[in-house]
Each structure stands twice: as C-alpha cells, then as structure tokens.
Amino acid sequence: MSLLTVGSVAFDALETPFGKTDKIIGGAATYITLAASYFTKENNLVAVVGGDFPNEMISLLQDHGVNTEGLEIVQDGKTFFWSGKYHEDMNTRDTLETQLNVMEHFDPIIPDTYQGTEFLMLGNTVPATQKLVIERMAKRPKLIMLDTMNLWMNIALDDLKAVLKLVDLITINDEEARQLSGEYSLRKAAKKIMAMGPKTLIIKKGEHGALLFQDDRIFFAPALPLEEVFDPTGAGDTFAGGFIGYLASTNDISFENMKRAIIYGSAMASFCVEKFGTERVVNLTQQEIDARVQDFVNLSSFEIQ
C-alpha cells in the first residue's frame, strides 16, 4: 500500500563527541521516507525546500523510490536549517541555531496523484499544518500517524489537541508523554493521551526502547545495546519511517502486526545512530535489515516452560 509523508526536509549541522559536520541533509521527512523506502514502493513526499537545496539530494531520494512530485522548491528561498550539539552522554543536546526559512510559510499542497494514499505519516511540524494536511485528503487514509514534540505542547497546545482528535496513532518520547498528560507513570500517561483521540500510542524511550499502547494492551520493544552511538540525529524519525513503512507494505494494522512494525522500526533506528546523519540509512541491504531484526529476536525472546 502507499504511504504519504509530510514533514521537513532540511539542512543539519551536527556536533557530537565523535566529530562535527558541515551542512548535511536532514529533516524528519527525509529520515522517514528513506527508512520507509526499504519496505514500501509507493512512497510519496510532501515538503518544501529552498533554491539552495542540491539536486543530487533530490536524486538521492528518488533513487530510493521516493516520489518527489510534492516536494515544493521555493527558488528564492532558503532551506530549513538546524544545528545542534550533543552532550557527552548522547541523550541530551543543545540547539545551537534554528532558521525556519521556507518552512515558516509551508503550505502543504497534496498532488492529485497522492490522493487515495492509504497510510499518512505526519512528521513533526506545526500542529496546524498537520491538521491542514488531513483536511486536504479527499478520502480519509486507513491510518494516520503523527509525530510531535514538546515545543508544540509549549506554544501551540490547543492546535495540537485539535489534530490529536483526528489521528489514529501518535509517537512521542517519555518526557513529552509526561508533559502532555501531566502524569509521571507512563501507563497512566498513555491512558490520558489515548483519551485525547489517538487509539494507539508509541512512547519512545531512546536507548531504553519503546512502548506500544492500544486499549488495555502494552507491548515493549527493547533498543539494541550498541557498542557506540555515533549520532542520534534522526533516530526517532527513522524509527517512525521503518514502523509505518512496514505497516504500509503489509497493509495490516492489527496490534500483532504493529508489534512486528515496532521491531522493524527499532532495527532501522539502530542503524541510523551508527553514522552521521542519513549516511547509514541510505546504504542498507535487505540482508543487513533481516540480520538486525534477528538480533532483536535473540535479544528479547525467551520461553517459559
């Protein structure tokens, strides 16, 4: 089945304890579509970049089967830019600079050829823009998944709550779940957030794995303990891309299949952090993905006699 991803395509400049980069390609929708490309063949993108965005980067997305018809290029504008510096433990980072540039007036136009897409992934961006995308879909997708962050809870909570009513699944991290719900216990937090609209919730805990909640069911997917985390940028988006790419490719939104999808998403995220930016995610083989998924099976399987 087809997937539509709406979100940022950007330049990032990163600094980690292992080194720093100049401007490299980044953005939520970039990581999501690249990760999803290993699963689904119909991979539609809606985003905006400036005239400074290199053609070879667009070609790179196209080489991964990403449909860029919905990628608007504002020739006299500049591409969204973010730079950040990670602390020694890699779990926390400081934003050094954010230039919204063309994202400030992002008007997500859905090409006619994208209408009828069954799976919609709303990458982290302004909640009102996410809502606009849903309203512009002629037919409601089979599954709408939304990523968001603490920033929107701080400055656009009403808009966020409005769009939450319209989606099936949201993904946030543990601190954001606590902020959005006002509950410290993630189990209590999940109940309150699901009562806001989404039937299904994924709480990402970074190196501590991820929790999937739906009705009274909980599934926990571990993160793979890695020798080294090189650069965590994009790990959450890569996770989301692997997750929804797998769902779209199987066209099965049952809880059992979402459990598998979380493992695939976690496997994709575990690759992402091994190198800077998208470097690892653009160069994966099916064999590598299958072997990594098997690592997750070995890591977490046991049998009670």
Place this chain on the structure above:
Amino acid sequence: MSLLTVGSVAFDALETPFGKTDKIIGGAATYITLAASYFTKENNLVAVVGGDFPNEMISLLQDHGVNTEGLEIVQDGKTFFWSGKYHEDMNTRDTLETQLNVMEHFDPIIPDTYQGTEFLMLGNTVPATQKLVIERMAKRPKLIMLDTMNLWMNIALDDLKAVLKLVDLITINDEEARQLSGEYSLRKAAKKIMAMGPKTLIIKKGEHGALLFQDDRIFFAPALPLEEVFDPTGAGDTFAGGFIGYLASTNDISFENMKRAIIYGSAMASFCVEKFGTERVVNLTQQEIDARVQDFVNLSSFEIQ
C-alpha cells in the same frame, strides 16, 4: 537444589511521596530469601541481628521456609538500621541515616548443615566479608552470585576486585557498571566487567528493565510498566532472590534458563514495589506469580513472519 544467602537483615525507615514508615523489616538477605522462598524449599540464611530484632520477624522468615540456623543474634547489640527518603520520581533517594550496629563486626559463620549448598547468593555487603564466605565453603558451590554497590567501588575497590575473581555472576545497576568499567556504553562496560572474573553479568536498569550478558550473548528483560510505584526499596534484592531461587529450583544454569530466571526475578520485583517494604513479597500466591510472569510474556513477545 539448596540456596545459601548471606547478607543484611535490618530495620528500614522509609519515606516516599506516598507516605512514611516507622522501623520495618528490611535488609538485602530478607528480600532475597523471601523472594527465593517461592521457588526453592532449601533456603539457608546467614546473617546477624541484634537483641532488638523481634521474634515474630524470625518466625515470619521461618514460615516462608527460610532456615535461620545461621542467623546470629547478638543479644546486647542493635540491628543494622537504614533510613532513606525517595524523591518525587522514585528513581533517586537520599540516605537519611545509617547505623551499622551489629553489621560492623559481622563474622559470617557457615553452619555445618549448610555445607554442600549448591547455590550461593552474596547479598550486597563488605566485599571482604563476601570473600570470607566463599573461603568458608568446604566445597565450591555450583553457582556463586554476588550483588554489590557503588559504595564499595569508592572505598574498597581492591577487595571488590579480589572477590569478583571468585564468583560466577554479578548483578549491579547501570550507573555502577559504568563506574566499575569506566565505559559509558553498557555493552563495552559488560565486556570489561566480565574480564574481571564473573562469566555472567546482570545490569539492572530499574524501570527500564535488565540486561543479561554472557560471552557474546545478550538478553534483555523489560520491566513491567506499572500504574504506580509505591516503594522501590528492596526491588533489586527481590529481583536477585527470584532469579537465583528459580535457578536453584530448576538446577539449570544454562543461558536459556537464566533468561527465564530473569523474567521470574523481574516479576517478583514488580510485586515488591507495589507496597511498603516486604509487605507485598510476604503475601504472594503461586497463581499471582504465574499471572505476572504471563504479563511479561504478553509484554515482550512478538513473531517475525
């Protein structure tokens, strides 16, 4: 098979966001033997208490099948006392008071009837005392498991390293693993710690589960997401008691069985935190334990197609 536990039997006074207690029964060996009592019938204890320790508490241990022949009572001494206060997030706590009392001169005498015990659990205490216990065993146990803490890494590191050479399995938390190894990555930390002696290592991550390392193998056991953590005191010891009690009852120290044992240990720990002190762990049924273990199966099982 039989289990020998050596460690503290104590009084605790606790303060959590949910309330506070007067002196209640605590101590590593108390939690360990109580948890193990649900699995193994031969449950030997070596510890020391003062004349102030109530007989009904000794009866309580005996009612759970704990052999208290090795429980020394120093009539003119006072029982080890610890009081602590938990922060709002329950993950951190301050020690308010520690009175070593009779623990200061604890000389662990192994009764003749305990000789030949196959499984030895060294609860967290002075590393030199832990080493003395091993030396006093006429025949080396089949499995020696050791718990320790950051305090001993700070003030008795050489003694700790000496006893680590003699044991099969150690259990510490993530911060302690990082301190002991000097590595931030838990995977790297595990390699260094296993090179110090123990063939097997369990890294406890509290609400984030536990990792089991042996050679190149890793197993991850999740913690059960709970609605409420009432009092975390003793959770690590209860985990250890459930783990080694299960191993002793099955007399199987394979990696596959250790995976099961970690799930049983995690299930026991999940009960422990539901009430103050030992309150929940003294009143469990086999049905409750089986149902809780099934919760862990449901939480973490998935099938890759």
